[in-house]
Amino acid sequence: MQMEPASFPFLSAILLSCVVGMMAIILIPEERQLLIKQVSGVFSGISLLLSLYVFFAFNRSLGGVQFVEHLNWIPSLGISYFNGVDGFSVPNILLTGIVFFTGVLTMWELKTRVKEYFALYFLLVAGVYGLFMSMDLFFIFVWYDVSLFPMYLLIAVWGTTRKEYGAMKLTLYLLAGSALILPAIIFLWAKSGLNTFSFVLLMHPGLFTPSVQKFAFLLLFLGFGILAGVWPLHTWSPDGHVAAPHGVSMVHAGVLMKIGAFGVLRVAIMLCPLGWIYWAKLMAVLAVIGIIYGALVGLRQTDLKYVIGYSSVSHMGVVGLGLSTVTVEGLNGAVFQMFAHGIMTALLFSSVGYIYDRTHTKMIPELGGLSRVVPVASAFFIVAALAGIGLPGLANFWGELVVFLAAFKVYPLFGVIAVVTLVVSALFMLRVVQKAFYGPANPRYAGLQDVTLWLGTPRIILAAVLLILGLYPSLLFNVIRTASVPFMNGLPR
Amino acid sequence: MNWMIAGPEIFYFAASLWFLLLTFTAQPKPAQNGGRRREYLTAIFLASLGILVCLASVHAQGWLFTRGFSVDFFSQVFKTLLSLGLFLIVCICGQINDIEDRRHNEFYFLLFTCTLALMLLVSADHLLSIYVSLELSSYSLYILVALRKKRGQGLEAGIKYFLIGSFASAVMLFGMALLYSSAGTAYLPEMAKVLPGMMASPAVVTGLLFTLGGFFFKLAVFPFHFWAPDTYQGASNQVAAYIATASKVAGIAIILRVVASAGQGSTYLVHVLVILSVVSMTLGNLAAMVQKDMKRLLAFSTVAHSGYVLIGILVLDAAGYSATIFYALALLAMKFTAFMVVVELTPDGRNLQIEELAGLHRRSPLMALALLVALFSLAGIPPTIGFTGKFLIFTAAIQKGYVALVIIAMVNVVISLYYYLLVIKAAYLLEPAEALPPLVVSFPKKLLAGLSIAVIVVAGFFPWWLIQIAQAAAQPLMLGR
Amino acid sequence: MVGSPAHPVDLAALIAATMLPFASFLAILVVTRGRPRLSAWLSIGSVTITLACSIALLALHSGLTTPIGFSADLIGSSGLNIPFGFLLDRLNLLMIVVVSTICFLVQVYSLGYMAGDPGFSRYYAFMSLFTWAMMSLAVSANLLQLYFFWELVGLSSYLLIGFWYEKFSATQAGKKAFVMTRAGDAAFFIGILLLFIHTGDLGIVNLDSRAALAGVPPSFITLSALLIFGGIVGKSAQFPLLTWLPDAMEGPTPVSALLHSATMVAAGVYLFARLFPFFSMSAVAMSVFLAIGTISMLLASTMAMVSRDIKKVWAFSTISQLGFMIMALGAGSYFAGVFHLTTHAGFKALLFLCSGVFIHRFETNDVYELSRLGAKRMLIPMVTMVLGAAALSGLPPLSGYFSKEAVMGSLAGLPNPVWLGAGLAGVFLTAYYSFRLIFILLFPRETAVTIPVGTPSPPPQAAGIPAGAPGAWAMAVPLIVLATITVVLGFFETPLKNFIGAGMLAGGSVGGEALSWTPLAALALALAGVGLAWVEFGRKGARQIGFVDRIPILHRLFAERWYIDRFYGLLVNLVIDRGISRLCYLNDRKVIDGGIDGLCEGAVESGRVMAVLQTGMVQYRLLAIFAVLALLALYFYY
Amino acid sequence: MIAPFRDILLLAATLFALGAFCAVVRRNLIMIVLGIEIMLNAAAIVFVGASLHLNNLDGQTFVLFILAVAATEVSVGLAIIVYAFRRTGSFDPRHFNLLR
Incomplete structure (x- = not known):
């Protein structure tokens, strides 16, 4: 795993842009709401540009870990501020940048307590960025929790339905996850005997005995799995989605669930490959149940956000299935699906947000006939819904294709179940689109004006990304490949 | 024997004498505000002077009173902590209205004597000096608790605190007697050489257990925690703050010293400590979940935190001790900030209910932020000093192989987050029935709040300089053994 | 790899033929949504270029022996070498010509039909989306690329069926169509994955060559063939998944003409022909295809006999004709299936467009209503309708006769006479229900004919379309062109046979030796069907009630589409x-x-x-x- | 050694148990303090016995200090109890149960 130090510390610059943005927002007086929004727009734009630069400047041929920044932090325990990106984390950083920028724009019409909202929002995204770029186990855990506690306040204060319950449930679930991760990380640190938390050193094959790897993998998989919405532990995510305001649920569903999957990939799989091979069957079973379960329960929902919540559970099941196949395609497909699902869910929530701000209701029976009244806004939702079904021409298709292909090689039965779910998810997504958007023009919402260009930009960006990746997927696959191929070759059989 | 190594003790002895003299001077009948201000200012001046004296003598080495009173880096670090704790408590004693004005001099006198006693306790190396200094600090605390204007609560708390305290000291004394009888000597360094060999005999073990009982009282560990909820609720806010911070830190110091010297060999002791730590953690967290009164909640969280401290102690090696010292520092900072907010919110000194926190974010954003940071640090959420403390303790524990214990501790962290979030929810979410006036916070208080937030967050992010101090402090413990 | 590499001219033509409609789709949606006229001409312009290119390609490569290929590596992921590219051989050339002609004619026709509709530009956007998807599907070199566009065709059918989304029934039909085709696609997808895992390369040319599949166990070939056939069943509305096609008539009539008669549903048969050598490797699969083709053919024709909605009749007839094509291909005759596909595209589009004119004029779908309102007075549509119906039932001079005869020939070649009997019964029923409709239209009855209760009366068409005069020529010209095609195409059978047959790769019997009496028998049955229709509907005194209507149980069974809908x-x-x-x-x-x-x-x-x-x-x-x-x-x- | 050290330990242990029992059972605050005094004396006895047994004077000095400190403890305790009596008029610990 060769490392290439960064000429200019881009990764810390991204982190800095979030933290400085937060400070700037805190300093602006509460009444200047527009100024706060503009400042947050500017800073999120900067972080997006930086992550775009990192994505395109990432040397595809060299692979390995790039843009490395290393700083000793607590030498006695071997903890170091060690940032770097490889094939797996570059797409996620770009995803965070996009969802962050569009999330800020989506909440442009927020009126209540704007300052605190954006300050906490920046802190949340700083935590997410930190986790994706850090190569030090200690810092992965620190950033994981940093992104956790603003989530509580964001949902509890600005949330919608059942916000206290949703916020408390979400925070306790995620903290229960961290209650499993921390012992595992320290256990690995203690068992390695190298007195270092740096991920690259711990990845040295043969460092841990198989029994250690199995135990640590189980703890890490359950810990991060809670966040990734693995089947039995997923009930917090629909409640969390529904309770959160749109900007937050964009980041929440779009990126936070990816932290869970990324955590499983980065910490659990790369550090304990034998554990991974041992537990792969369990992962596959839980993932497939998640896929079929999310789609089926989605059928029953009458609240738009619940539908999206359960569809995210189903899509994260696809990611889990990809990870559980212990093959190169499985990893490629899973990481691609993480990216595609992130963008799609962000678009879904952003358009629901727009509709909710106008109609003040998320219940599908009350909506209906919107397509005639606000054609462009509903068009965005329909595009996202089609991406959700996995229609070719949009990004999700490639993720699911590669994952199902890998799944077929290893678990043919699970592959069949997963493909059949495509039909069920088509049914429930189109049913939502039909009930909420088609049908006779609804007199109650006659007065709504359609989305203006400025308000539409976040959704246009997201839809464009979905389309570009749909037509030219190797843009992303080449990056992911640089990390998955060397990792899988080095895997002890 | 140069007396200068006992510099801090001498200074605080002089300060308490000064306040004793002040109590004799006849108070002008109408104790107008000026009088109270004067004592407050002198107290602050003396406390800050005390910090300087402690800092000056940080590197003092040596012993006094035929080795009964040893001064090393470990004791000096704790003395500085104690003087810092006293200074902070005195700062928030700006307007104590739940203690009559004419009692203020006694109040400060007792505070300074208690700090003196704790300093003696920290550097006590002989059973006798431990016993004497422990008793001295307990007695001054009993009276401080009973001083409260509201007769009912203060008095009842005082009685309960006294009864359980004296019971615990009796148990400790009996333990010490047994230890002395079997070890043949009362000096801790010699006992350290003799005791590990005799861990098999029941007398030594029960003796050690009973002795630790006395210190567990100070730390409010499981069997001896009964006094904590009532005392915190009954005592005035400032006294409760003092008990939560200073006396807890001293308790940790003396347990470290005794365990480091006496407890090396025995697995039995580790088992006992594990049982006590798990029970006190779980009991503290569970009971705190249903509390309505803010101080009672903080009391139970102290019981829970003593459980975490015990994990650090039962590791019985340098890493564990340095983690516990760091955790003591963290406790001081976190508890003080929490109590500072409680004091700020109740100028008239009444007991703060959690509902009364409603609308705090609007009334004074700084105090709300301070409460938020303190509670998240108490819960152990990463970017705070509390997390680093817990993290160090857990690394030490897992290195010795206590993985199950750490998982139980983490589950307790989850439970504790639940009730901390209830408090934060009250502060940030609930709106008060009638719009309360915005809280006016004087500039020094704002500065103090800002400083404490900075300490908690900065120590959370760059803890390395504090960890070095803790590790250096842990060395003397290991040297003698 | 794939035949001789295409030189730049072919490549440019192909890219223009396929990519231009996609460009016009995006342009209309984004830019010219506001101006209907401009978007209409944009879309028709791109279709004309596509038509020109495909005809040029056909002319250029009529003598082509080996398929021309071009491929680019789009999805560069490690384990997957799935090249995307184009493939041209005789079958493709024929298919792209058929598709582009029908698309062109329907788009011109829609100028008149859809005039004044609020969603006019959106309609043309979706039309060019469909053209792009269908053309790319026809020329795709790789099975996965075919699946890629296969689903996009499903998407455009969903969008076009649910075009008038205010109507609940339209959106319901769109959803039903999409989900049902999606079920078929799921099976297709599993088939592709199995194929990919076992053979490692999804190239169509590779799959067709017997050598490449030597190592693969036969049981596996049957399984993947059946799975891929699942996709065909979904898309071409064959037996288990056929109920979505009649509901798809909710969409505008030009859409039904284009998608649900000539091109989209034909994609399934095209795929069958495309992988014909692969399928023919397993006899078991072929017999299953034959059986399903027969069942759906008979089933659909029975349903057509009782339907009162003019579009639904033609929809059922499309299902049954597709059943015929699959029977022909299942019977091993490659040419018969493809030839019938081409001719059927011609006259079925014609029938739909004529009924479109009637609906556009009288705003009702009910046959009896139309005849009472004087449908027969409109000369051009009536004549072309009769011509189309005749071709459908296989009367001699028209193209239908020749292709039906080729199909019958292939069935005759089979050892088991059952298929031939079913085929002949099908011919009879086809003739009967098509001329039943013609006679109802030609001989209106003043008294409202009482039909036993239970037939679902068709919902009124969206009344928003004024029967404007200016659009008349735009609707008439395509009818005339299609009518000439149906008449002329029959005589091109032999050159087409040489073109298609010769171009065929190894394997695949080209039509069994025709038993002498089958064409005569087929003709006799067709005439008998027409006669029965005349007796029941055409005669002066006839009470225009079909023989089936007299038996209520049977009538309800057919009207309820054999309770399949209820089951779903x-x-x-x-x-x-x-x-x-x-x-x-x-x-x-x-x-x-x-x-x-x-x-x-x-x-x-x-x-x-x-x-x-x-x-x-x-x-x-x-x-x-x-x-x-x-x-x-x-x-x-x- | 007049009496073997083990007997002294036994005596002290019983005395300690007695003191504890008294502190726990009696319903009068003063009697509780008295019980605790007995426990302190039990400890003093062990100290004296140990110093005799070990022939070193530390035990004796320890006892002197215990007596002094026990005196201060009683004075502080009784002050609070008398103060409580003047306020609530009863010595019964059951009355002091206000804090929930």
Whole structure:
């Protein structure tokens, strides 16, 4: 795993842009709401540009870990501020940048307590960025929790339905996850005997005995799995989605669930490959149940956000299935699906947000006939819904294709179940689109004006990304490949 | 024997004498505000002077009173902590209205004597000096608790605190007697050489257990925690703050010293400590979940935190001790900030209910932020000093192989987050029935709040300089053994 | 790899033919949504270029022997070498010409039909999306690329069926169509994955060559062939998944003409022809295809006999004709299937466009209403309708006769006479129901004919389309062109046979040796069908009630589409919706949530108990302390 | 050694148990303090016995200090109890149960 130090510390610059943005927002007086929004727009734009630069400047041929920044932090325990990106984390950083920028724009019409909202929002995204770029186990855990506690306040204060319950449930679930991760990380640190938390050193094959790897993998998989919405532990995510305001649920569903999957990939799989091979069957079973379960329960929902919540559970099941196949395609497909699902869910929530701000209701029976009244806004939702079904021409298709292909090689039965779910998810997504958007023009919402260009930009960006990746997927696959191929070759059989 | 190594003790002895003299001077009948201000200012001046004296003598080495009173880096670090704790408590004693004005001099006198006693306790190396200094600090605390204007609560708390305290000291004394009888000597360094060999005999073990009982009282560990909820609720806010911070830190110091010297060999002791730590953690967290009164909640969280401290102690090696010292520092900072907010919110000194926190974010954003940071640090959420403390303790524990214990501790962290979030929810979410006036916070208080937030967050992010101090402090413990 | 590499001219033509409609789709949606006229001409312009290119390609490569290929590596992921590219051989050339002609004619026709509709530019956007998807599907070199566009065709059919989304029934039909085709696509997708895992390369040319598949076990070939056939069943509305096509008539009539008669549903048959050598490797699969083709052919024709809605009749007839094509291909005659596909595209589009004119003029779908309102007075549509119906039933001079005869020839070649008998019955029924419709239209009855209750009266068409005069020529010209095609195409059978037959790769019998009497028998049955229709509907005194209507049970069976719809409704609502997902939802709410919330309540309760313990009297506490110390001391002894 | 050290330990242990029992059972605050005094004396006895047994004077000095400190403890305790009596008029610990 060769490392290439960064000429200019881009990764810390991204982190800095979030933290400085937060400070700037805190300093602006509460009444200047527009100024706060503009400042947050500017800073999120900067972080997006930086992550775009990192994505395109990432040397595809060299692979390995790039843009490395290393700083000793607590030498006695071997903890170091060690940032770097490889094939797996570059797409996620770009995803965070996009969802962050569009999330800020989506909440442009927020009126209540704007300052605190954006300050906490920046802190949340700083935590997410930190986790994706850090190569030090200690810092992965620190950033994981940093992104956790603003989530509580964001949902509890600005949330919608059942916000206290949703916020408390979400925070306790995620903290229960961290209650499993921390012992595992320290256990690995203690068992390695190298007195270092740096991920690259711990990845040295043969460092841990198989029994250690199995135990640590189980703890890490359950810990991060809670966040990734693995089947039995997923009930917090629909409640969390529904309770959160749109900007937050964009980041929440779009990126936070990816932290869970990324955590499983980065910490659990790369550090304990034998554990991974041992537990792969369990992962596959839980993932497939998640896929079929999310789609089926989605059928029953009458609240738009619940539908999206359960569809995210189903899509994260696809990611889990990809990870559980212990093959190169499985990893490629899973990481691609993480990216595609992130963008799609962000678009879904952003358009629901727009509709909710106008109609003040998320219940599908009350909506209906919107397509005639606000054609462009509903068009965005329909595009996202089609991406959700996995229609070719949009990004999700490639993720699911590669994952199902890998799944077929290893678990043919699970592959069949997963493909059949495509039909069920088509049914429930189109049913939502039909009930909420088609049908006779609804007199109650006659007065709504359609989305203006400025308000539409976040959704246009997201839809464009979905389309570009749909037509030219190797843009992303080449990056992911640089990390998955060397990792899988080095895997002890 | 140069007396200068006992510099801090001498200074605080002089300060308490000064306040004793002040109590004799006849108070002008109408104790107008000026009088109270004067004592407050002198107290602050003396406390800050005390910090300087402690800092000056940080590197003092040596012993006094035929080795009964040893001064090393470990004791000096704790003395500085104690003087810092006293200074902070005195700062928030700006307007104590739940203690009559004419009692203020006694109040400060007792505070300074208690700090003196704790300093003696920290550097006590002989059973006798431990016993004497422990008793001295307990007695001054009993009276401080009973001083409260509201007769009912203060008095009842005082009685309960006294009864359980004296019971615990009796148990400790009996333990010490047994230890002395079997070890043949009362000096801790010699006992350290003799005791590990005799861990098999029941007398030594029960003796050690009973002795630790006395210190567990100070730390409010499981069997001896009964006094904590009532005392915190009954005592005035400032006294409760003092008990939560200073006396807890001293308790940790003396347990470290005794365990480091006496407890090396025995697995039995580790088992006992594990049982006590798990029970006190779980009991503290569970009971705190249903509390309505803010101080009672903080009391139970102290019981829970003593459980975490015990994990650090039962590791019985340098890493564990340095983690516990760091955790003591963290406790001081976190508890003080929490109590500072409680004091700020109740100028008239009444007991703060959690509902009364409603609308705090609007009334004074700084105090709300301070409460938020303190509670998240108490819960152990990463970017705070509390997390680093817990993290160090857990690394030490897992290195010795206590993985199950750490998982139980983490589950307790989850439970504790639940009730901390209830408090934060009250502060940030609930709106008060009638719009309360915005809280006016004087500039020094704002500065103090800002400083404490900075300490908690900065120590959370760059803890390395504090960890070095803790590790250096842990060395003397290991040297003698 | 794929035949001789295409030189730049072919490549440019191909890219223009396929990519231009996509460009116009994006342009219309983004730029010219506001101006309907401009977007209409943009779309028709791109279709004309596509038509020109495909005809040029056909002319250029008429003598082509080996397929021309071009491929680019689009999805560069490690384990997957799935090149995307174009493939040109005789079958493609024919298919792209058929598709582009029909698309061009329908788009011109829609100028008149859709004039004044609020969603006019959106309609043309979706039309060019469909053209792009269909053309790319026809020329795709790789099975996965074919699947890629296969689903896009499904998407455009969903969008076009549900075009008038204010109508609930339209959106319902669109959803039903999409989900049903999606079910078929799922099977197709699994088939592709199996193929990819076992052979490693999805190139169509590779799959067709017997050598490449030598190592693969035959049982596996049958399995993947059946799975891929699942896709064909879904797309071409064959037996299990046929009920979505009649509902798809909710969409505008030009859409039904283009998608649901000539091109989209034909994609399934095209795929069959495309992989014909692969399928023919397993005899078991071929017989299954034959059986399904026959069942759907007979089933659909029975349903057509009772339907009152003019578009639904033609929809059912499309299903049955597709059944014929699949029977022909299943019987091993490659040419018969492809030839029937081409001719059917011609006259079925013609029939739909004529009924479109009637609906456009009289705004009702009901045949009896149309005849009473004087449909027969409109000269051009009536004549072309009769011509189309004649071609459909296989009367001699028209193209239908030749292709039907080729199909019958292939069936005759089979050892088992059952297929031939079914085929002949099908010919008879086809003739009967098509001329039943013609005679109802030609001989209107003043009295409202009472039909036994239960036939679902067709919903009125969206009334928003004024029967404007200016559009008349735009609707008439395509009719005339299509009519000439149906008449002329029949005589091109032999050159087409040489073109298609010769170009065929190794294997595949080209039509068994025709039994002498089958064409005569077929003709006789067709005439008999027409005669019966005349007796029941054409004669002066006839009460225009079909022989089936007299038997209510049979009538209801056919009207209810053999209760397949009801079965699917039951399956979706009861089993999935109310059954499983309700269970899952309850499980979610009660079991998991209940469990964990219960755990938390338990913790809080125990907290309350602990708190109460604290408030005991002082002495109890002392007792407790002492007790604990004693226990710990005792513990030492264990 | 007049009496073997083990007997002294036994005596002290019983005395300690008696003191504890008295502190726990009696319903009068003063009697509780008295019980605790007995426990302190039991400890003093062990100290004296140990110093005799070990022939070193530390035990004796320890006892002197215990007596002094026990005196201060009683004075502080009784002050609070008398103060409580003047306020609530009863010595019964059951009355002091206001804090929930």
